[in-house]
Amino acid sequence: MSERIPVAVLGATGSVGQRFVQLLANHPWFRVAEVVASERSVGKRYRDATEWRLDAFMPEDAANLVVQDYGDDLASPIAFSALPGEVAGEIEQRLAREGHAVLSNTSTHRMEPDVPLLIPEVNADHVAAIEAQRKNRGWSGFIATNPNCSAIHMVLTLKPLYDAFGLDAVMVTTMQAVSGAGYPGVPSLDMIDNVVPYIGKEEEKMAEETRKLLGGYQGGAFVDADIVVSASCNRVPVRDGHTEAVSVRLGQNGVTPEEVLSVFRAFKGKPQELGLPSAPVSPIVVRCEQNRPQPVLDRDTERGMASVVGRVRPCPILGIKYVLLGHNTVRGAAGASILNAELFKVEGLLPV
Amino acid sequence: MSERIPVAVLGATGSVGQRFVQLLANHPWFRVAEVVASERSVGKRYRDATEWRLDAFMPEDAANLVVQDYGDDLASPIAFSALPGEVAGEIEQRLAREGHAVLSNTSTHRMEPDVPLLIPEVNADHVAAIEAQRKNRGWSGFIATNPNCSAIHMVLTLKPLYDAFGLDAVMVTTMQAVSGAGYPGVPSLDMIDNVVPYIGKEEEKMAEETRKLLGGYQGGAFVDADIVVSASCNRVPVRDGHTEAVSVRLGQNGVTPEEVLSVFRAFKGKPQELGLPSAPVSPIVVRCEQNRPQPVLDRDTERGMASVVGRVRPCPILGIKYVLLGHNTVRGAAGASILNAELFKVEGLLPV
């Protein structure tokens, strides 16, 4: 195990940070060697600084690490970032400049013109932007990002449709879990017997990230896909797992639910080809029961790394509609960054 | 009070039946004189036959009534029906034949060609179908119905748009409360930490009822409105109050959110003109906060008889989108039937 690559987790005491620590505990390629958090945690053991909110016990190795400061030099070549948006910008840039590969779950850099926003099954070719990024910015390391937790699962299901039939428009209504807002996050008075029909900036992110993710990287620049996205985002009393009701207008007329199911089932991407350790066997899992997917029953499908799809049926307005569900802190956050890191490793782009 | 018209409540021990009893307790025109339920309740006092699930105590007058059988002759000229679908058809028809005005919340007769499906603010002119119904069927009484709990609130908000701008298409995703399924209804294992993305027949009802409700009654027949409806219906862990994310394609291009808000705010219908006792002052109440409406905060607006609207904004696909919320067992069920009865009374159509 001593040859595993040491990694740092930034924002390690928070919700997504804890998920990084959990998912990396038995990772075959990486091991958590450094944990970084805000001032009030610095200098404490991770065990004492963290109110662990995941089931099962905190991994022993991480528990004994001493929490480092945002400003500290890091020894690990790789930094997974779950930093709050307010501080992420500067810290992530500094680390990239100093030679670290920064795999970030934060939204700050996602839409920048030389920062890849990656889902390895969808746009693995976007890693090419790293070269331009280093050159532009004079960095020896780099920043690569993964999408918002709602966008990533939707785009995983849109990708095979886009490739097979073309895609013009996507209407989506989300019913999102509270873990997406971190801890303490959403007050219980907002969630017991209630729905909150608004999540700040979420609808915008779903639109712009979808266009970047399904677009190309050509001539040294990202070219957005020409797809209109209309999102309505809601918070519901669910711990983990975002449910999304999606309607799509495809590039071809007359595509049937059976054809859609068929491309969903056949979908594979780079992580499956390469056999990346965190890759799900099937990035899209289809459920045939008429009342699935459901968060409590389906969110842990493929260890939380797949999108689960059901109720594929005609939409009398846009053509096809379906329901999707995905784990928002595994494939929707920490697991996404880790899968990105695995891709970079195989591509020989990690500074190790 | 002795001049109040005696009414019967069919299916009185169930969820919607209890709501009828509660809403009628202090009604100025009607009083509950008979309660009818299934075999296992017959012969008991209503107090003993009913597991009362509403807050506040059971109204004293109703509590002492002895529950009658489905097959009994009724003395009351008016029967409010909250019967289960399996038995409603025959019982409601017999009562109408025998001269009763049957105001039904059940779906059985809603789509029949001589049965009005009524929202008094929307299609009060459909009461004209009663005459044809009596003639066709040789009945001295009649059946009139109110819509499904999801459809009624949506159509209340669509009506002013339809009148002001025309309306081609409606895409809606619902997040529906569990009281819509009655008691015992939805198991708690399906609702704690969960969403169920399917409600049997609900999506079909929302489409067909909308077209009948916004259509005309011409030359002795209902003429459906030419509107495409695509619904995705979900059950969420909320007691009362259906939340719906709606996108509409209007008949005119370029309608702004401000224009939409303006017609929402100006909307009044027959119940407001006539001052019907159960009518809300405003059938549509607009909230301007970006995170409203919410079930716990807004479902009791106008005593549960209004639809509450918020987040009116452009939809890049269909033109306009918004969120609506309505109380599903008040305006969405018992309150709707009672408002219908009030309209019939003022129109002189009750058999009293």
Place this chain on the structure above:
Amino acid sequence: MSERIPVAVLGATGSVGQRFVQLLANHPWFRVAEVVASERSVGKRYRDATEWRLDAFMPEDAANLVVQDYGDDLASPIAFSALPGEVAGEIEQRLAREGHAVLSNTSTHRMEPDVPLLIPEVNADHVAAIEAQRKNRGWSGFIATNPNCSAIHMVLTLKPLYDAFGLDAVMVTTMQAVSGAGYPGVPSLDMIDNVVPYIGKEEEKMAEETRKLLGGYQGGAFVDADIVVSASCNRVPVRDGHTEAVSVRLGQNGVTPEEVLSVFRAFKGKPQELGLPSAPVSPIVVRCEQNRPQPVLDRDTERGMASVVGRVRPCPILGIKYVLLGHNTVRGAAGASILNAELFKVEGLLPV
């Protein structure tokens, strides 16, 4: 209405502060004339400073008030305090010194030897401590407090037992609503599909407040009742309404559940004698169904001002056990302070 006594609400934008504003909106004796909150609200209209979390709209009169600073001089003779513990001490003392009657819901001063901790049905005679308090402290006004939200409902049910049979020991396990922790308060990640078996300082408060409340005021000093209290406090996913499982060892052996029910039903206190406007008709309401009281069904009994009791039965260890339920932000907080103020008015102790 112009003769209603103007009152100030301290901490007016918070959970309990909002409840004060709501309960005082149509009060026959008092009207909200001043609202006071922390720095970030000062200078704004109450409407704009407050994220209103109660159903129904914010009362219009209060909505237009401009929020004042903690340090401002107040014109109102009465101040209702829902201040956070950290700041309450100094502010409440200053106002009392300056001549205001401070009716406080905060725990800071509750256990002081010259400050009455009052439940008018239980220990109305403790108002006598006001005279000593003024003298000791050289104040023209005074501070009077109401108990913790869990203690008040339990003590309301213990009082008639104590008087009728004597009382040695009380074992209680609470299942408390989240509104007791204010807003944002308890994170939803702690409450969806969960119970938290700990509430800071709550168990201690239930013990010490019970002894003061059931004790006497003799010779210018409070004398604690000699009762052992053992509390286990839990937070459960309920919005409003604390449920408590109570076992008691009475001063007499062989007291039957019927005798207990009989004293519960007969219980009346000073507020009922005096006909205070916020007084419940019955401070203890007994439910006979075997599965009651329940929060959603019973918390609004007597407008939230009563304790609801059920399942009175033998306890093989202590003698008698029962379940009680009470609204924690009405009788458990704001309503308690208001009832105290009403008592002081009738006693001629208000500075007006």
Place this chain on the structure above:
Amino acid sequence: MSERIPVAVLGATGSVGQRFVQLLANHPWFRVAEVVASERSVGKRYRDATEWRLDAFMPEDAANLVVQDYGDDLASPIAFSALPGEVAGEIEQRLAREGHAVLSNTSTHRMEPDVPLLIPEVNADHVAAIEAQRKNRGWSGFIATNPNCSAIHMVLTLKPLYDAFGLDAVMVTTMQAVSGAGYPGVPSLDMIDNVVPYIGKEEEKMAEETRKLLGGYQGGAFVDADIVVSASCNRVPVRDGHTEAVSVRLGQNGVTPEEVLSVFRAFKGKPQELGLPSAPVSPIVVRCEQNRPQPVLDRDTERGMASVVGRVRPCPILGIKYVLLGHNTVRGAAGASILNAELFKVEGLLPV
């Protein structure tokens, strides 16, 4: 794998039945060879007859089994029973008569004078009653039972106290998960924003089962332990995991929380000695955080087979109090029966 002992699961489509199927899927000694359920499932594949309610997919082997009738002869020597109480009595007796080892989770036979009620860590010596049972009843097989889901976790924590210090009295208030009532079970209208302070027969079971479990088997008869138990049982909005607030009067005075913690931590029983495959390493796991155990965080400790204890502290009335949590459908039901079967196998008492 072909040498694994074939077992039947009775009541296989229900909540506990599914848990049996799941826990046995990779069991080293047993394999599910037969599934038995009520009439409406008979003749269908298990996959089609069952609405699978556990996370992760249904085990493939079981999925393909054809559901058998309650009355069918069974080929498996062992039958795990999750039958509904109404039918369990007769079916279990018939199977025992015919030579099967019936390991039952149903309450029907638990308190009978020749039927062992077993927790292998607590009263493994009660297996001796099997011999008497066979003789009395002329059976070639036998019935052995496991306790109620609330009793089993409490008694696991009481056993080391009883052995170390003696035990006179136990006061317990439970906050029980809905999965304990099966599916559909508790209606969501009873659980959203609510607590139900009553569970039929639960309080009685906790008392009588505790006395049998901690009692002896001497001279061919069970001798109850002389312990008074007072239980108050509540249903709370939690999926899995019963939380219990316990106070105990020990046989010795002055026992400290530290001494209690010490015996909790040291506790081991027969399953640990024998290394039974389903045995937890530690039957009691102690958490030291002041707000633990919590259902979402702790119910899966030791794969759901341990009781988790926290907040051990003095009780001013009975001496010691603490909070415990246990998974109610794993160690509280199916897992308990399986552990019993493992004990019987090692003891050589299985008919194989």
